[in-house]
Amino acid sequence: MALPFSGYAPKDQSATGLTHECGVFGAIGSTEWPNNNSEIAQIICIGLEALQHRGQESCGVVTSEGDNDFHIYKGMGLVKNVFNRDNIQKLKGSLGIGHTRYATSAASAPVNCQPFVVHSMHGALAMAHNGELVNSSSLRKMVLDRGVGLSTHSDSEIITQALCLIPPEGEVNGPDWPARIRHLMQLAPLSYSLVLMLKDRIYAVRDPYGNRPLCLGKILSPDSNQRDLQPEGWLVSSESCAFLTITRYVREVLPGEIIEMTRQGVRTVDIVARPADKRLAFCIFEYVYFARPNSVFEGQEVYTVRSHCGRQLAIEHPVEADIVGSVPESGNAAAFGYSKESKIPMGELLTKNTYVGRTFIQPTNRLRQLNVALKFSPISTNVRNKRIILIDDSIVRGNTIGPIIKLLRRTGAKEVHIRVASPPLKYPCYMGINIPTREELIANDLDSKSLADKVGADSLEYLSVEGLVKAVQRNIAKGVDNGHCTACLTGEYPGGIPEELDW
Numbered sequence: 121m122a123l124p125f126s127g128y129a130p131k132d133q134s135a136t137g138l139t140h141e142c143g144v145f146g147a148i149g150s151t152e153w154p155n156n157n158s159e160i161a162q163i164i165c166i167g168l169e170a171l172q173h174r175g176q177e178s179c180g181v182v183t184s185e186g187d188n189d190f191h192i193y194k195g196m197g198l199v200k201n202v203f204n205r206d207n208i209q210k211l212k213g214s215l216g217i218g219h220t221r222y223a224t225s226a227a228s229a230p231v232n233c234q235p236f237v238v239h240s241m242h243g244a245l246a247m248a249h250n251g252e253l254v255n256s257s258s259l260r261k262m263v264l265d266r267g268v269g270l271s272t273h274s275d276s277e278i279i280t281q282a283l284c285l286i287p288p289e290g291e292v293n294g295p296d297w298p299a300r301i302r303h304l305m306q307l308a309p310l311s312y313s314l315v316l317m318l319k320d321r322i323y324a325v326r327d328p329y330g331n332r333p334l335c336l337g338k339i340l341s342p343d344s345n346q347r348d349l350q351p352e353g354w355l356v357s358s359e360s361c362a363f364l365t366i367t368r369y370v371r372e373v374l375p376g377e378i379i380e381m382t383r384q385g386v387r388t389v390d391i392v393a394r395p396a397d398k399r400l401a402f403c404i405f406e407y408v409y410f411a412r413p414n415s416v417f418e419g420q421e422v423y424t425v426r427s428h429c430g431r432q433l434a435i436e437h438p439v440e441a442d443i444v445g446s447v448p449e450s451g452n453a454a455a456f457g458y459s460k461e462s463k464i465p466m467g468e469l470l471t472k473n474t475y476v477g478r479t480f481i482q483p484t485n486r487l488r489q490l491n492v493a494l495k496f497s498p499i500s501t502n503v504r505n506k507r508i509i510l511i512d513d514s515i516v517r518g519n520t521i522g523p524i525i526k527l528l529r530r531t532g533a534k535e536v537h538i539r540v541a542s543p544p545l546k547y548p549c550y551m552g553i554n555i556p557t558r559e560e561l562i563a564n565d566l567d568s569k570s571l572a573d574k575v576g577a578d579s580l581e582y583l584s585v586e587g588l589v590k591a592v593q594r595n596i597a598k599g600v601d602n603g604h605c606t607a608c609l610t611g612e613y614p615g616g617i618p619e620e621l622d623w
């Protein structure tokens with residue numbers, strides 16, 4: 121099966137984990153208009169920093185003062201490196217949108233930085249996208265067939281161009297943006313969470329499968345403690361962790377929902393249905409690994425779900441030991457749950473050096489180990505002479521766990537039992553996550569027993585798919601429609617088998 125637009129960058133053999141998706145953020149003020157200061161841009165930059173874990177390759181902000189002369193600033197790198205007082209001050213306006221990117225389609229290069237801005241016959245349009253279009257090749261062809269030129273290989277640019285198309289039912293009194301968005305949603309089933317900005321409004325859109333997250337927030341007056349006061353503005357964000365102090369979580373954008381945000385407030389314009397035979401497919405890996413632990417999806421905090429995964433893991437795979445610990449950071453909550461359920465005390469086994477990011481050293485085995493040793497240091501008080509249960513949220517290529525076990529053994533661990541708070545990853549994702557090829561996924565090569573032998577663990581066990589789904593669904597209110605994508609674990613793709621979807 122050919123992957124669209126893959127292979128731009130050489131494979132990073134020293135990589136660990138799943139590479140993240142993107143973060144989108146939008147803000148609109150409801151007080152003074154036009155507002156020619158840069159407070160909205162500052163709120164967006166703070167929001168993007170809180171979403172930085174979702175993408176670190178590039179970022180950008182586009183603002184509007186209520187007209188079609190958008191202010192745009194984008195660049196490669198982290199939010200704190202791209203934005204400074206000078207360039208933020210130029211981003212004046214009463215509304216704006218922002219993006220932080222991890223590339224899935226098209227290279228990680230300045231030309232593909234988002235938000236994308238196009239000038240349609242009805243004014244400027246800015247767009248930021250989290251996700252990946254499963255049928256981007258046929259959509260690209262459709263757009264090109266209409267005589268439109270594209271300037272990048274990005275699937276997100278196709279979205280902006282498709283929005284410039286007049287919908288099939290035509291337009292009578294100027295542009296009908298909701299109809300254009302509906303048309304796009306019919307053309308592109310998944311996956312996307314979008315923020316679109318016109319001169320005086322923002323649209324927040326989530327695909328009908330609800331594959332990628334998106335939620336609404338509001339801006340409160342900093343001087344007021346009264347929560348029911350009229351908000352000073354509205355926000356939209358990939359995750360609720362981006363709402364801080366003067367901003368507050370309101371609710372999730374529903375699967376298929378189109379929300380219009382104006383100076384007057386927010387309203388649902390439409391909810392586009394998915395095909396009757398298809399289930400909701402919110403990405404289960406948001407719970408396992410991607411999202412910040414304090415984010416809220418489907419009415420539950422991610423931390424709680426992760427700790428239930430740990431509890432379930434203890435039920436499915438108990439083992440006698442002296443101490444339970446985690447591979448920081450995203451294994452922490454599951455270790456807490458495992459410890460609670462097993463009644464084996466929890467302790468810090470490894471401390472993580474926060475300043476070590478991705479390293480670009482040669483990926484030989486020796487250097488990979490050095491890399492892990494630089495990232496994690498064992499705490500010998502908790503490790504020496506102990507029978508250890510070490511919890512990680514996921515094993516992807518298997519680059520992390522082996523060198524960590526060696527470190528623990530060298531520090532005097534008596535036994536090391538690995539427990540993984542998600543099932544074996546076996547299939548690629550085509551919905552906005554860069555999962556390595558099947559060959560690179562260690563679970564396709566080795567079962568848990570062989571992997572334990574290879575990495576030098578006394579035992580190694582994964583959470584079952586049923587156990588993960590149970591942990592995710594246990595606190596979702598009864599009667600609330602929900603459904604989760606588990607395609608990378610089961611090979612069951614929410615929109616159908618890949619070939620049907622033009623993959």
Ligand SMILES: O=P(O)(O)OC[C@H]1O[C@H](OP(=O)(O)OP(=O)(O)O)[C@H](O)[C@@H]1O
Pocket residue numbers: 135136137138409447448449450451512513514515516517518519520521
């Ligand atoms: O099997 P591998 O390919 O080595 O990848 C698995 C590891 O990668 C991720 O951690 P990462 O260090 O990326 O981030 P974290 O700090 O959020 O846990 C994940 O939590 C695992 O620990």
Ligand SMILES: NC(=O)CC[C@H](N)C(=O)O
Pocket residue numbers: 140141142221222223224225226232249250251252253274275276552553
């Ligand atoms: N990770 C993402 O959500 C990426 C969005 C889009 N597909 C891009 O590559 O820019």
Ligand code: SF4
Pocket residue numbers: 331402403404405406548549550551552553605606607608609
């Ligand atoms: S395939 Fe896996 S990573 Fe991709 S959307 Fe589905 S659950 Fe998420």
Ligand SMILES: [Mg+2]
Pocket residue numbers: 137447448449450451512513
């Ligand atoms: Mg980790």
